[in-house]
Structure formats: structure tokens, C-alpha cells
Amino acid sequence: MDIDGLKPETQARLSIDEQLKASGWKIQTWPKVNLGEGLGVAVREYPIDSGKGQYTDSADYLLFVNRLAVGVIEAKKDETILSQVEDQTLRYATSKIKFRKEEAPLSFLFEATSQVIHFTDLRDPAPRAREVFYFFKPETLQTWSKQDNSLRYSLKNCMPELEKATLRDCQVSAITGLEKSLSENRPRSLIHMATGAGKTFTAINAVYRLLNHGGAKRILFLVDTRNLGKQAQQEFHAFKPQGTQTFFHENHIVQRLNSSTIDDAAEVCICTIQRMYSILSGKPIDESAEDVSLHEIKQNQQQGKLVKYNPAVPIETFDFIIVDECHRSIYNLWKQVLDYFDAFTIGLTATPDKRTFGFFNENIVAEYSYEDSVLDGVNVGYDVYEIETEIGNKGAELKAKEWLDHRDKLTRKKRWAQAEEGSNYTSKDLDRSVVNKSQIRQVIKAMKRAVEIEIFPNRKEVPKTLIFAKTDSHADDIIQIVREEYGQGNEFCKKVTYSAKDPDGILNDFRNDFNPRITVTVDMIATGTDVKPLEILLFMRDVRSKGYYEQMKGRGVRSLSYEDLHNVSKSATTDKDRFVLIDAVGVEKSLKTESRPLERAPNLSMKDLLQGVAMGHRDDETIQSLASRLTRLSKQLDKRGLDKVEKLAGKPLPQLARELLTAIDPDAINQKALTNAKEAGITRSEETLTDTERQTAKDQLVDQACQSFDNPETREVIESARRDHEQLIDHINLDTVTYSGYSGQATDDAEKVIQTFKDFIEQHKDDIQALSFFYQQPYQRRGLTFAMLEELHQALSKPPLLLTTEKLWTAYERLNQGGDKNTKQKANTQRQLTDIISLIKFAIGLDAELKPFVEQVDAKFKKWIFRHNAQRSTAFTEQQTQWLRLIKDHISASCFIERDDFDYSPFSDHGGLQKVWGLFNNDDKNELDSLLAEMNQELIA
Known part of the structure; x- marks a missing residue:
């Protein structure tokens, strides 16, 4: 049928008929009605009472389900503003309908053109029209008709009060904010929660409540990588709802989709x-x-292949869609998935940008920033440590005729040959066309030195470290050099990328076991994957997307208790209280975009063009760009390269390019459309072809031309052929470290930490005993106990201050304040609780130099015992001196000693109180108590 000559209203109705049929409705026209033809029957031109008891009006479509009228459709021509038709649809739904006995209004109201459908459910608390992608199936309207309440009624009136006992405040705020938004029938809700705050756990709690109280029948949890899908499934299976004895999946079926x-x-x-x-x-x-x-994946601005209605997955399949990491997966091509389903959309993200806020209609139902999470102790703060090298900044020169290794990027096979011509390579060429292992080695050596001397000087093992590499090849080079420089074996450092063998197993070991200590990744654990024990992130690749960079940093922010950290890092002595970002490529300083630029096809790399075409980017510009690139490539490759492509693609490279261009050629499209019409028995000329027939023909040609690119091996061989096959291995230019130290921002942060510490002391000097001890002179007359120090430490280390002894000491060292300039080089003493004494005395000006408490006690002890030996008629014996040193060591660790302490190790190992009492018994006078009192005062003073 030639529909171009029909009236616009008739064209719209034909399109609506097709949509209704596809969604399971039988189409009939009054009065030739057979309600027994199927479960759902849509009757055109059904008589409606015009208001005078006469059925002179008619509904465009009246919807019957199991012989009962349930809804009405008002059909309009394209370009009609459907909101202006709502009163008419409502009038039909509330009027008397011929032969209908029920008087209640019809519940389901539609307004539709051939392009747009609006739907209103009169059962809702405040019925409001919403746009839907397609018509609902008859089975759906039958189910809804039998329900006492609509979904939106349940969301507004049936949600019980939230049980808060097992939830953090930020999670309570997110769930209550979400449920308030849903009760107001807001279609999109955004939850902004910092990494580590428990977004998935929050979402699962919300899912449980929606399924059990909110009327939801099925919920879609969308992720953007298979790894995140596995992680989400594990969390659903591990979730036990409050007040129940069973796990979530024992009462609700959770399916991770691996097919269609x-x-x-x-x-x-x-x-x-x-x-x-x-x-x-x-x-x-x-x-x-x-x-x-x-x-x-860089996305083209234009949409690729459009989604189409799938009867097996109708638009009502899901009531809610939760989009994890929604800052990166809801735009352009992917947005169609969310537009397809008639579902509330709930976004979860730690790093929203302007697009995210816009997409969710600025409906931020909960906002919990990274800064908030650090104040609450949910996450830890971080420091930035910079490493710069000469070649890393400026590149180097390779002279012609130099003998160099040439390494195949894919096989890594090497050949020894002369460079054909001289060249200068830049830092951007490193680890892509040129590999300078000296540059990699200098960065690894500088990291090793910094971690051991400055960053974590008290650790015996390497803190759990994640290195971000540029490519798989770069990752392999890093791993080799890390193992060499640390003198360790294969288990010490491993690669965790999608191409690695058993990446999930390695990742699990990295989280929970001692080895590996260091992992190298390209992108697999750059986002969304939790490794709580991580304390070092080394960036050896730059990142230009602000959101992506924040996600990568987020791998290190998770807080961790001492026990859990100690399980994998045995020399850790406190909770995880920070992580350190080591910047070896200037990632902290490079210009970041608010979001990844949406590049048009001519600016996309060959890899992105191929991937995009495989994923459905099939607009003319992309097809033409790819054809042009392939034509150019076919002229650059030798016979070996051309044969390799042809073997996998099944066609010569020039033919692949020619077919792409043919697919968008108007003459070829017309010819294909005419062929299709002829095969269908329809007589057509080029002038009578419809737009639909042309588009169908074009889609067929494009799909056929792109078929070869569906195979990832074909794409890979084309991409590898496009690149220079080999990397030059520069062993001639040796690199040097030009700077290694904390960044200026870290220095500013250290100053803030110290000022916060000083302000706290001033504010609490009268009400915290350990502080008043130093202010109420002479403090030698008073006893400073370990319990006092513990009270002070607890007050300092809990939120919002989070000032641990280690953090305070690091801040002073970073500013190089208070004494020996070589402190960093010799710092190998574990920070202990009594070091807070040194910090306080230095902060309030009692000491001019900041030294560990044990060093201060040692120095004072030497002076004290020298003075005593000079004053006594006989010096302390060797055995007495050994006991005095034990007493000194105890005061260093506990700031006070009393008789009861001699019942414990190490004193009990040497005879305990009885032994020491006898040693200091002199002329019927025992000196022990007076010596203890004197040492308690003088060694702490």
C-alpha cells in the first residue's frame, strides 16, 4: 500500500495499528467486533455517548482485555502536541460507552501519533501523562486491572518506615530521599554518593523495599562492564535484609544476563x-x-543503530532501572536503552558532571561527597607525591644508523637492526612507538625509594600498590622491571587486565592475600572495583577525563580497620588512614575535561571507528570516515599485511572500503530498494519508492558492508596493521629523576593538618587531661598516664579530625619543620602512641625540635644516669643499669611506670618485682620507688 498519498491522520492510524499488533493486540473496526479473537482487542471508532444520551461520538480505539473495556487511545496526526489532547481522552474515558455495563472510568488512557505515545494511568494518586516507547501488551493491562493499587499508589502510600539500624546516615538519607522522589512520581532520581560509601549496598536495600512494599515486579540493575556485573551479583547474594534469617537471593531470583x-x-x-x-x-x-x-569508548554524536520494539522484552518488562556508575553510561547511543523501558530511572554515581545532573532533571535525591565521606571516616584522604624524569618530560633523540631492538607490539618478538633515520620522540611517544626501559626503571626506583623512606618508612613489606599503565605492552614492561628492582618473583607483581589469565582470581588474591603486593592494570580495575587494602596508586598514564580520573583515584579511598589491613600488610600498626597517589606523568596537573569529548568520526582513532561500527555507529559520516581510512591503509601495507587482513575478513581490504562507500551511495540504495520491491511482488520505480523502503535498503547494505567488522579478531588485525608493527627499544638514552617529592597541594594539606592540631590543643587544653598536663606547670609533679594518652588519641583520630599520630608526624615531616633535615633519610622507627607527647610539646613551643618520643627519652636517660653516677658514692652496677634501661624502654612505650608493671614481660622474664626490689635495696633503704618517681618525671619533662 502506498501510504504517502493518505491523509496524515490515516497514516498515523496505520502506524498505530502496526504497533498495537506488534505488542499483541487484535485490531478490529466497529461494528465488526469479535472480542473472542484474542485476549486484547483494540476496536476502532467505538461509539461513545456525546453527553446527550446519544452515541454520536466515537473513540479512535477502545481497548478490551478479556472482553472488558479497560482503556482508550486518541490518535492524532504527526506534529500534534499531545498534551493538548488529554482532556479529550479523559472525556472519552469517563463517558458512557455503548454496551458497557460498568460505570467506573476507564483506567488506561493513551494519546498517540505515529511517532509519539503518551500514557496516563487514572489509578495513580495524581494521574500524570508520561511518554512511552510503545504500547503495553494486553497481558500487562489485564494484570494492572486486577491489582488493588497502581505502582505509583504503592510508592506513595504503602512504603513502611525504613529500618535504620544497619545503615550509615548517608545510606539512610539516600534511601529516604529516593523513596520521597518516587512517591512524587519523579521519573528520574540521582543518588550521588562517594566511592566507598556503599552505593551498591544502598541500592540493594532500596531494591528489597521496592519489591516487598513498593509494588515492583522486576528491576533492572545496569552496569557497563561484565566485571561490575559479577561484583553486583556477589553483593546481592551476600545481602541479608534486616530482621530476616535468609539471604536476598533465597527469596528473590537474581539473574545476571549472559544471553538475550x-x-x-x-x-x-x-x-x-x-x-x-x-x-x-x-x-x-x-x-x-x-x-x-x-x-x-568514544561515542559519536550521532546515534548508531536505533533500538526497536522487541515483543520478547516489552517496554513494561522492568518497573525500575538502576544505572550503576551512571555518569558514563547513559548518553547518546546508550540512552536509547533507558528511553525504551517504561520504568523509573535511578542513577548511582560518585562523580557526576553537568550532563549527569541534566539527564536526571537536576533531581538529586541524595548528595554525599568524597569530602563528607572522609570527615565521617567512611573514606580516607590522600596525598600526592610527584616523580619527574628528564626523558619523561622532554623525550629524547635517536640518531640514524643506531643499532636498536625493534619489537613487534603483538608478539613482542625482537629483531636487532639499525634505525633507518634519526628521530626525536616526545613523552607522548613513550610506551607506544618507543620504549625507554630506563625511563620506566627510574620511575619504579624512585617510587620504591619514596615509599621506603618518606611515604611508609615503618613498613616491612611493600604496601598494596596499583599501577595504571597505558597499554598491555606497557604493563608487561612495568611488571618485568618491578620484579627486577624489588628482587622478587612472579607472585610479587602481576597484571590484572581483561586479557590476563584468570584476572578475577588475581584480583581476589590482591584483595585478600599477602601476594601480589603490586598489580598493574590498564583499565580493568580503574573504576568501580573495590580493593580496600590499596595504599599506593602509581599513575604511569595520563587521563584527560575528569570523571574517569576521579573514578581511578577512588580505587584507593576505601577505609579499612587495623585488623583487616594487618591481614594483608603485616607491619601495619593502625587503621588505614590515607592513601598516596604517586604521579609520574603529570596527571594531577594535566587539563581535564568535564566529561569525555564527544568526537565526530573524522577525529576518532581507527580503533574507535572500528569498535563504534561494531557496536552500531552506522551514520553516513562514520561509514565514510572508515572507508577513507581503510583505503589509505590498503596503500600503506605490504603484501604480508594485506594478506593477513584478507584471511580474517574474508575480503581484500580495498573491497571492504568499497562496500562501505556503496552502502551509503544513493544510487545503490535505490537499486537495492527496487530489488527488494520486485522480490516482494511490488511494482516500483525510483520515483515511487517510499522513504521507508529506501531506509530499509540502506540498513541492509550497511549491515552487509559492516559484517566483517563484527569479528573482534578482524578489528584487531586491522588496528594492528594500521599501527607501526614495531616499537623501538631505546637502550641508548638513560633517564634521570629530576624531581621526587610531595606536591604543593600536599604541602598545603600538611599546613592545614598542623593548624587543625594546634587549634584543637588550644580549644581543649583545659578539659583533656593529657593536654592540661603540659599547660599546668610544673607538670613534673603530676602523673601522665597511658590512659590519658589513649583518651587524647581517640579524640584526635575520630571524625571529623582524623588526626592520627602517623598523619600528624607525616605533616610535620612534609614541611620539614622542627629539626634534623635528614629526618626523612633515617626515619625507620614505628610511630607509637607516645609520640603524641613529642607532637604536643613541639606544637605548643616546649620543644624547639621535633623528635620521636623514644629518642627524647633516650637522650634524657643518658643525662639522668650520668648525673646520678656522678652524685653517688658508687655508680650503678651493670645489672642495675640493665634494669634501668628496661624501665626507660617501658616509659618510652607507655609514658609511665609503677610497681605493678614489674609483673609483666619483659620484667617478669628477668625476675620481676622481687628481683628489682632486691637490686636497689641499699643500707636498709630501698631506692626503687624514688627512682621510679624521678624517672617518671624527668624522662617525660
């Missing part, structure tokens, strides 16, 4: 947004696409 089939019984579906797009667009999924974060 959704289990009818599933109440929670976990799925990558790439897979769901594949299901809805009809485009087979490239399995490898689920392993790459959407941060790593």
Missing part, C-alpha cells in the same frame, strides 16, 4: 548496558565490548 533471554521468574536482572542495547537493537553483541568501560 530474561527469566520470567527473575525479579532482579543484572546486565551490561551494551548487552541490553544489543537485545533491543537486534545487533549481535561483541562479547569483548562488555569488558571495556564506557569511559574507554
